Amino acid sequence: xxxxLDNNSLRIMSFFQDKTKVVPSNLIINKTTYIxxxxxxxxxxxxxxxxxxVKFYQVNIKKML
Numbered sequence: 001x002x003x004x005l006d007n008n009s010l011r012i013m014s015f016f017q018d019k020t021k022v023v024p025s026n027l028i029i030n031k032t033t034y035i036x037x038x039x040x041x042x043x044x045x046x047x048x049x050x051x052x053x054v055k056f057y058q059v060n061i062k063k064m065l
Contacts, residue, residue: 012061020053022046033064 005013005027012034013024022042028035034057038046047054057065 015061016046016057019056020046020048034061036065 009027009029012029013027013036016022016024016027016036022038022045024036024038024046026037028037036046048056054065057063
């Protein structure tokens with residue numbers, strides 16, 4: 001199965017990478033949710049201390065992570 005990413009998905013993934021310093025391997029977009037897949041060694045870094053990265057995205061993107 002081949003997955004293609006459009007420009008919007010690439011911009012969202014780039015925004016995620018800029019904030020968390022973690023490279024997402026994929027992005028799943030639902031109507032109200034973004035799901036980023038990352039290496040299991042980077043999960044804690046992606047979430048951030050006290051979930052600060054998750055909270056940042058929920059406020060700025062207005063979607064659940």
